[in-house]
Amino acid sequence: MAELQYSQTDGTTAPEVLLEDVFAAFRRGNLRYTVRLTSEAIVYVVLGSQQERTLALADVLGCHTSVSLRRKPTQGNQSAFLCIYSYPLKRKLLSGSVRSRVSTSFRVDRFDNYEQNCELAEKWRIAVRCLLAGQTLTAETDLTPSLLPVRPALLVLLNPYGGQGKARQYFDDQVMPMMAEADVSISVVTTEYSGHAFDVVQSTDLSAWGGIVVVSGDGVLYEVVNGLMSRPDWEQAIKIPLGILPAGSGNGLCYSINYALGEPFEEDRMVHSTFVLLKATMKGHTRPLDLMSVDTASERRYAFLSFQWGFSADVDIESERYRYLGGSRFLFGSLHNLMKLRLYRGKLSFLPVKDVDALKQARQVLSQNKLEVKPRSMSHSSSAVAINGGRDEARIRTRSASALNGFHCMDNERLETPSQESTSLDAKLMSFSTENGVHLSTSEEGHVNGNVNTVYETTKLTADGVVGNMNSENGHYKNGDSDFIGAAVSTNQNNSKSSQPCPASGHRPRRVYGPPSPLLPPLDQPVPADWVTIETDFVTMIIQSISHISEGYFSSPCSSFDDGVLFLSFLKSGVSRRQMLKFMGKMAEGTQVFDFGSDGGYVCCKAFRVEPVTPPGLMTLDGEKIEYGPVQGQVHHGVINLIMPND
Numbered sequence: 001m002a003e004l005q006y007s008q009t010d011g012t013t014a015p016e017v018l019l020e021d022v023f024a025a026f027r028r029g030n031l032r033y034t035v036r037l038t039s040e041a042i043v044y045v046v047l048g049s050q051q052e053r054t055l056a057l058a059d060v061l062g063c064h065t066s067v068s069l070r071r072k073p074t075q076g077n078q079s080a081f082l083c084i085y086s087y088p089l090k091r092k093l094l095s096g097s098v099r100s101r102v103s104t105s106f107r108v109d110r111f112d113n114y115e116q117n118c119e120l121a122e123k124w125r126i127a128v129r130c131l132l133a134g135q136t137l138t139a140e141t142d143l144t145p146s147l148l149p150v151r152p153a154l155l156v157l158l159n160p161y162g163g164q165g166k167a168r169q170y171f172d173d174q175v176m177p178m179m180a181e182a183d184v185s186i187s188v189v190t191t192e193y194s195g196h197a198f199d200v201v202q203s204t205d206l207s208a209w210g211g212i213v214v215v216s217g218d219g220v221l222y223e224v225v226n227g228l229m230s231r232p233d234w235e236q237a238i239k240i241p242l243g244i245l246p247a248g249s250g251n252g253l254c255y256s257i258n259y260a261l262g263e264p265f266e267e268d269r270m271v272h273s274t275f276v277l278l279k280a281t282m283k284g285h286t287r288p289l290d291l292m293s294v295d296t297a298s299e300r301r302y303a304f305l306s307f308q309w310g311f312s313a314d315v316d317i318e319s320e321r322y323r324y325l326g327g328s329r330f331l332f333g334s335l336h337n338l339m340k341l342r343l344y345r346g347k348l349s350f351l352p353v354k355d356v357d358a359l360k361q362a363r364q365v366l367s368q369n370k371l372e373v374k375p376r377s378m379s380h381s382s383s384a385v386a387i388n389g390g391r392d393e394a395r396i397r398t399r400s401a402s403a404l405n406g407f408h409c410m411d412n413e414r415l416e417t418p419s420q421e422s423t424s425l426d427a428k429l430m431s432f433s434t435e436n437g438v439h440l441s442t443s444e445e446g447h448v449n450g451n452v453n454t455v456y457e458t459t460k461l462t463a464d465g466v467v468g469n470m471n472s473e474n475g476h477y478k479n480g481d482s483d484f485i486g487a488a489v490s491t492n493q494n495n496s497k498s499s500q501p502c503p504a505s506g507h508r509p510r511r512v513y514g515p516p517s518p519l520l521p522p523l524d525q526p527v528p529a530d531w532v533t534i535e536t537d538f539v540t541m542i543i544q545s546i547s548h549i550s551e552g553y554f555s556s557p558c559s560s561f562d563d564g565v566l567f568l569s570f571l572k573s574g575v576s577r578r579q580m581l582k583f584m585g586k587m588a589e590g591t592q593v594f595d596f597g598s599d600g601g602y603v604c605c606k607a608f609r610v611e612p613v614t615p616p617g618l619m620t621l622d623g624e625k626i627e628y629g630p631v632q633g634q635v636h637h638g639v640i641n642l643i644m645p646n647d
């Protein structure tokens with residue numbers, strides 16, 4: 001643990017000491033500390049020494065009392081225990097900073113009486129929990145349990161087939177122990193078919209939940225958003241706080257959140273993302289996130305991430321076969337698609353946001369990140385794009401080559417139309433054993449071993465709502481319906497089981513709910529005169545509302561969560577396969593390209609329309625396949641409440 005100077009040497013007032021006591025070390029009772037709690041930290045000093053140690057509350061996730069001592073107090077042992085769980089950032093030699101768990105325990109033995117010691121420990125626990133919830137305390141505050149904030153449980157939707165199919169493992173091993181430490185109660189639904197998340201949120205009583213968290217990729221959150229927007233009470237429903245933990249392939253939203261917060265993602269992403277989610281949950285924090293409404297010829301859908309057409313959409317959908325590779329599936333998909341570079345003829349129209357030079361701003365953002373940017377025209381192979389080094393080097397190291405958004409070869413290589421190859425996910429027999437819910441390990445400073453008492457449930461929800469709680473016990477998580485053999489795509493509400501993601505999320509009825517889209521004319525009418533239209537052969541097109549469309553792919557440096565605008569990146573024909581390969585090498589090095597010179601663009605807009613001329617192919621919304629054909633969309637400012645710290 002880092003040793004920090006607590007006393008204020010800079011002339012500023014030291015934060016008020018809320019609690020101060022003398023506690024013993026957990027294991028070595030003869031080692032005693034003076035422990036102080038302020039609104040910012042728990043500071044403890046070895047008695048008779050000047051050495052202070054600090055647990056910054058910003059790093060603390062929770063606090064429990066007597067967690068490991070199941071044994072009854074004996075005559076010689078009347079102590080209670082206080083255990084604090086923190087996740088400070090620690091520097092690593094090669095990979096920057098990562099959070100690692102530290103549990104710090106004190107023996108509370110001021111009194112000869114066990115109950116009094118318990119009371120004292122409980123007082124500390126209440127104080128720490130209240131501070132973690134963002135409450136203001138003073139030294140005079142009467143620390144009673146009634147002060148503790150009561151928050152409804154989170155509804156967790158876990159897709160066991162997202163990404164490499166490790167969501168269950170990550171959840172059991174990493175997420176649940178942290179949820180228990182933070183005393184956040186949850187109900188877990190394991191999705192059983194593509195479209196299950198949609199069905200659940202469409203019909204569940206939302207007032208029962210404090211928020212909905214998906215343990216999945218962006219695809220399941222897309223289902224959740226569309227499920228909420230398909231409700232007659234959509235206006236209220238979409239306000240429920242939404243969170244995401246990264247168990248997919250692209251994890252674009254989760255990456256964007258961590259990026260915006262400066263939180264590591266490269267290593268232990270689930271720990272970092274859970275930490276961020278829980279810190280926000282404990283304080284009841286959310287941040288507005290823009291919503292995109294997208295109309296196809298037959299229906300309306302909603303998205304929070306991106307619309308894609310061309311190379312990147314093809315890579316996303318066609319790389320489903322490499323799903324077992326996780327995020328690397330995009331690299332293989334890109335290499336595969338590189339072999340058969342295609343052009344996509346069509347008309348792109350957009351309503352530009354005047355006076356915003358997106359490219360200039362993006363260069364500024366990148367240079368602020370201490371990245372070196374040398375814009376070039378893709379037509380000129382001699383000019384290079386290099387974005388290197390800087391504080392975010394590790395963070396923006398591209399693992400996913402979905403970023404290799406199309407380039408068209410100019411060496412007269414054969415251009416093909418998009419293929420209609422089927423996508424499939426290997427059906428696998430999955431057996432989940434999650435016997436021992438939460439286990440805390442022992443480490444330095446007298447840390448605690450043992451199971452944490454917490455209550456969480458596996459809830460079986462169907463389109464009809466809550467069917468029943470599967471299991472609920474102290475510290476034990478049992479998934480009653482975890483065995484899974486997939487066969488076919490199904491939206492069967494009788495919990496029929498499927499292992500094949502349905503990219504189009506099923507054929508659902510036309511949406512009738514949602515905000516009006518005043519910027520959009522009817523799809524069969526021309527766009528207004530103040531729109532810009534480009535008709536050409538496109539290689540790729542991405543319209544996005546957040547910074548990253550997949551892990552490490554910083555495709556829109558100008559985007560923020562609730563800026564009320566969209567950023568459009570497109571690339572027209574004009575680059576060779578060799579150039580593209582070179583570019584892919586740079587991507588592997590951790591470089592990024594968003595600057596397409598005269599062969600493309602990066603613009604800020606509020607609405608768009610795409611009218612493909614190319615025969616049927618792939619279009620995606622938040623990485624999920626949508627109906628191919630004319631499509632248009634507009635942004636709706638800050639409609640979604642994203643679970644994310646806002647302080």
Ligand SMILES: Nc1ncnc2c1ncn2[C@@H]1O[C@H](COP(=O)(O)OP(=O)(O)OP(=O)(O)O)[C@@H](O)[C@H]1O
Pocket residue numbers: 159160161162163164191192193194195196215216217218219220221223247248249250251252498499500501502503505622623624
């Ligand atoms: N039990 C299930 N069986 C089959 N498909 C499922 C199941 N649960 C969810 N799905 C589908 O899996 C698809 C992919 O899910 P998800 O987005 O979680 O992972 P991903 O595609 O790997 O990640 P990302 O979207 O971040 O690239 C979604 O379309 C969802 O509808």
